[in-house]
Amino acid sequence: MQLDRTIAPPAVGIEGVQYTSPKQYKLLNGLPIWYLNMGSQEVIKAEFVFHAGSAHHACPLVPSFTSAMMQEGTIKHSASEIADAIDNYGAFLELDHDKDFASITLYTLKRYYAETLPVILEIIEEANLPENEWKILISNRLQKYRINLGKVSFVAGKAFQELVFKGTPYGAPFEEQDYHNVQLNDLLAFRGAHYRLEKSFVMLSGLVDEEVLTSTNQVLGDFPISTPQFFGSTPDAHPVAKQDRIHFIEKTDAIQSAIRIGRRMFDRRHPDYFGVKVLTTVLGGYFGSRLMSNIREDKGYTYGIGAGIVAYENDGWFYISTEVGTDVTSDALIEIYKEVALLRDELIAEDELNLVKNYMLGTLLKSFDGPFERIERFKALHLYHLSDDYYDRYTAAIREVSAIELRDLARKWLQEESLIELVVGKK
């Protein structure tokens, strides 16, 4: 029989994901840890999260530098000895932070877990931020900052964050002068207040068997702590200061302009969160989205354009982001606003909405693939104060949301006069 290639093979709908919570285990000193024993690879990921993101200080550089300085030496060992102690076993140490949280993560082959975990404990409890290392770090960071100022995307990203969250901890500004103003004492105070074993949220994933739990108890469980207290201060929801809608930063030598359009929104607990997530995916959340189809695939103005929502612990925002040729900056803006208006004015066609729903369910399924992905999903629930049925509710909301509800959400949240616009480059 001749194969008819014009007809798609039959496909099935996507089942929801099976969320299973990691297990809790109480160490000898009373510290609760969570672990997920899963996978076929002989590896362990041990992550320690602290409430120490950049929104936790009036100057966002202080948490950021503190996070980087944590591996630069302890009371007992120099920075290079710490680096060797990790690298000798082929392990990886990752220091990271966002607005709300900072994390210290160890990735290691399982057979070296018992040797490398003590290094992490030593960093958390005994990092002393040596002055010589601080001088090197601040000078290198300043240079990186100057390099970044040459990128329209960096300038736009930073300025836009400060515009959307003006006057709140999520929008605290910083300039080159702050690199000179920040003092090592600021970092030491921040480190002392935020980085302690008892203030950490600990998650293990990979082949976490009895042996791994025993090693964990011997290293972490043996360390004396006071009452565990991961959740301390959280940034409050502040009112945002009033400002103009249109902003422009000129860069005369730019050959592309960076465009950012968006507004403040909400965190994951808001009743409109799931619906707006679907809405912004339609607009710019996947390769076939309306913005990509129009601005890239039809007009060829850009290499890429995206839209989405970002949620923090107690706040969130909506963004549209792209870099376009300077000669088509105004044309691109017109097309972007046209696409946003269509969401308010017309119902999304059934085919398109079904496609987006399936795409989102497929992405969700993928985000549960493997132990490291699964522990991330658990982490999100815990850090953002969500219940265990969150992923079931998410799946149901995607399936059920209607075109009419989405149009109403667009009218509620995406009115043009509520959107801040920033162009960095040339108009």
Place this chain on the structure above:
Amino acid sequence: MISFERFTLSNGLKVIVHEDASTPLACINVLYDVGARDEHPDQTGFAHLFEHLMFGGSINIPNYDTPLQEVGGENNAFTNNDITNYYLSLPAENLETGFWLESDRMLCLAFSEKSLEVQRNVVIEEFKQRYLNQPYGDEWLLLRPLAYKVHPYQWATIGKEISHISDAKMEDVRSFFNRFYTPSNAILVVAGNVNTTHVMQLAEKWFAPIPSASKPLRNLPIEPQQNEARFLSVQRDVPSDAIHKAFHMVSRNSPRYYAQDLLSDMLGRGTSSQLYTSLVKGSELFTEINAFVTGSYDAGLFVVSGKLKDGVSCEQADEAIRQELAKVVNAGIPETELAKVKNKAESTHVFGEMGVLNKAMNLAFAELMGDAGLVNTEIERIRAVTAEDVHNEARILFREENCSTLYYRKNS
């Protein structure tokens, strides 16, 4: 250890299957044995532009992305100097949709004029965004033609210049497709929650009817041995000076490759490496420094590159790097250092096999180098390298007459 089955269809398409029941997903990776090195010197950037056109619809399916997204799938692709690689992942139940889409664009593209016109613009914007509108963005556009005088590695994947992309014609697109996008020039890997017998049936159904064509012969000029030190100095609007030193090294499938790769790790991977310890932390001449290998299929480059601290000259920085390399040549390789980078290489390999898509890609790359089974012996081969091997490679590599040096200075 990645288990797999391998078979070849009558039209020459190689198929590799890896079953992994622990994931709900399936992946399809299609590697085409064509990259920027196969381009004509007057039509550079073509392999990459072509990759974009592969998403512009095929003969029976007007749009590639929509049907895939409809069944919960996702896809992407990349081009480098050696290969063009396409990959998708989707819920395993919907595997056949992937076969349908990938086989149709191997059969024949739609060759839409509109798609060509738009993708020319998109790629030109990509050229601007990644290579021109970024500080230091053109470093590799400068370094490649300095190091390679005859081999096509002298141009970057994006191409030598924008005009090569804007001049691309539909007839060029057609002949490129007919020559390189054939079953015998491709490797298909299917991995994830799949069944090998089922995959064989699907491959027979969707790919076997594609007409065979002979595998294009590759006859690239061999880069002659470099016999004199090369220098280039440029000035740009950047905040600090940078330096690159590129040494000619062996190809990815040479038995000497791992010794050279481990040497680059020892010198410049991470904060416990020799260059970082000596030059960023010790003498504080650099704010960052790295050593790495390009790992290309033909003879590659061993690169040391760094950004200089304010007040340090390129000459001073160059001299400091030369002294560090001379230390290795003169003093040899400490066993502890070698053990360290071998451990790192092993864990990189193990972590690299965490995702099913990574496994699929690794199998495809290894098969292109001659045998998919190479993925399972890589750690052994790394473990077999001795300190003496690495020391020998340092002596062969680190000669100024084997080196192209780029001083990238800020405007004064």
